[in-house]
Amino acid sequence: MEYEAAALDIARRETASRLRPAVRLLAARLHPVPLRVRHAEAAKARDVWVRDLDDGMAELIATLPAHLAHGIPDRLDRIARAEIDARTAPEPLADASTGADADALVAEPRVTDCRRIGEVRADVFADLLLTGHATPEVSNASIPEGEAIVAHVQLTVPVMTVLGEDTTPAEIAGRTPIDTATALRLAATAPGWDRVLTHPIHGNVLAVDRYRPTDHLKRVLRVRDEHCRFPGCRMPVRRCDIDHTTAREHDGPTEVTNLAHLCRRHHTLKHHSAWRVRQTPDGVLHWTSPTGREHPDHPARTLVFTTDPDPEPPPPF
Numbered sequence: 001m002e003y004e005a006a007a008l009d010i011a012r013r014e015t016a017s018r019l020r021p022a023v024r025l026l027a028a029r030l031h032p033v034p035l036r037v038r039h040a041e042a043a044k045a046r047d048v049w050v051r052d053l054d055d056g057m058a059e060l061i062a063t064l065p066a067h068l069a070h071g072i073p074d075r076l077d078r079i080a081r082a083e084i085d086a087r088t089a090p091e092p093l094a095d096a097s098t099g100a101d102a103d104a105l106v107a108e109p110r111v112t113d114c115r116r117i118g119e120v121r122a123d124v125f126a127d128l129l130l131t132g133h134a135t136p137e138v139s140n141a142s143i144p145e146g147e148a149i150v151a152h153v154q155l156t157v158p159v160m161t162v163l164g165e166d167t168t169p170a171e172i173a174g175r176t177p178i179d180t181a182t183a184l185r186l187a188a189t190a191p192g193w194d195r196v197l198t199h200p201i202h203g204n205v206l207a208v209d210r211y212r213p214t215d216h217l218k219r220v221l222r223v224r225d226e227h228c229r230f231p232g233c234r235m236p237v238r239r240c241d242i243d244h245t246t247a248r249e250h251d252g253p254t255e256v257t258n259l260a261h262l263c264r265r266h267h268t269l270k271h272h273s274a275w276r277v278r279q280t281p282d283g284v285l286h287w288t289s290p291t292g293r294e295h296p297d298h299p300a301r302t303l304v305f306t307t308d309p310d311p312e313p314p315p316p317f
Contacts, residue, residue, distance in 0.1 A: 003030050013298060015232040021176065028169050028177040035169040039065070039179035066176045067155070067186065073121070076128075080120035087113055154222075157183045173226050173300075204282055204299065218242065220256050226300040229285050230266035237261045243270065245279040257281050 007023045014022060028035055048062045062069070115123070154173040160166035161180055170183035205224045221242060228235040240261040246252030257279060262270060269275055274290035283299040 003027060006030075013296065017232055017234055025171055025177055034167055035177055036167075036179040036181055039182070065182065066172055066178050067182060070172055076121045076124050077117075079124045080117055083120055083124070084117065154226075155183060155186060156223075157187060162187060173223075217254070217256060217259070221259055221261060224256070224283055224299045225261040227261070228263040228266055229260040229297050229299075230262060230269070231287055231295040231297050233263060233266055235263035239263065241267045243267055245277055245285070257283070260285055 003026060006026055010022050010026070011019055031038070043065060046063050046065070048060065051059045051061060053059060064072075155170055155178070156173055157170040158166060158168045161168050161170065162184065167180060169177040169180060171177045205220060222237045225237050225240075227233065227237060228240050240263045242259055243262045244252040244254070245258050245260060248254070252258050260279065260283075270277060276288045278286050280286065285297040287295040287297060289295065
C-alpha cells in the first residue's frame with residue numbers, strides 16, 4: 001500500500017511529535033476524495049460551545065477551518081506580547097513649559113502587572129470578543145497609529161494548484177492541509193508570496209525568490225526548516241534564532257548549508273553542552289549526544305510525497 005510504505009519511511013527517521021503532521025499531510029494527498037469536497041462537508045460541523053470546569057472556570061471551544069483556528073492564537077499572542085513589552089516603557093515626563101514643579105518632572109510609576117503570557121492571551125481573547133478591541137493599554141499605547149496587529153499563517157501552495165492545473169492541497173506549514181479554494185482566496189489577498197523552487201526528485205528546497213527584494217537567505221531557511229532543527233522540537237521558526245552550524249569564528253560560511261533555525265533553549269544547548277552537530281549539503285543536521293549516539297534531523301521540506309501521474313493510454317492504432 002502506497003500510504004503505508006511512505007508513512008513507515010517517515011516513521012523510521014522522525015520522532016513521534018513530527019510524525020503526526022507529516023503522515024496527516026501524506027494521507028490528505030493520497031485520499032481518493034478531493035480535500036475541497038471533504039472540507040466543504042466538514043465545515044458544516046463548525047460550532048462554538050462551553051464546557052464547565054472546576055473552581056468557577058470553563059473552556060470555550062470552537063471548531064473552525066484550520067487557517068482560522070491557527071490564525072486566532074497567533075493574533076492573540078502578538079497582542080499579548082505587545083502588552084507585556086509595554087510594561088517596561090516609561091511614562092512620558094511632565095512638560096516643563098506648563099510651569100510644573102521641577103520635582104514633579106518624573107515618570108509616573110506603572111501599575112505592576114505580573115500576569116504570565118498565557119493569562120494575557122486569555123484576557124485579550126475575552127476583551128476582543130466581548131468589547132470588540134483589546135485592553136486600552138494595548139489599543140491606545142503600544143500599537144503605533146495606523147498599524148494593526150494581524151495574524152500570521154505561513155501557507156504552502158503548489159504552483160500548479162494556483163494555476164488550476166492540479167488539485168494537490170495547500171498546507172499550513174508543518175501543521176495541516178487546507179482546501180484549494182481557501183488557499184487561492186488567501187493567495188489573492190496576500191501582500192506578497194515567496195516562490196519556492198524544489199528538487200523534482202527528493203523535494204529539497206533549492207531556492208526562494210520573489211519580485212521585491214528581501215532577505216533571500218532567511219526566506220530559504222524559513223521555508224526549509226519550519227521549526228527548530230533540534231530532534232523532536234516543534235518551536236516555529238519565527239521564535240527561533242538562525243545559527244551557524246560551524247561557528248563564524250571557526251570560518252563557518254553564512255550560507256544555507258551552514259545555517260539552521262534553533263530555538264533559544266537548543267541554541268544555548270548547542271554552544272554550552274557536550275552536544276555536537278554537523279550539517280550535510282542536503283540540509284540534514286547530524287546531532288551527536290553526550291553519550292555518542294547520533295540523531296539525524298531532516299529538513300521539513302523533504303517530507304513531501306507525490307504520486308506518479310497515470311501513463312497515457314496507448315494510441316488506438
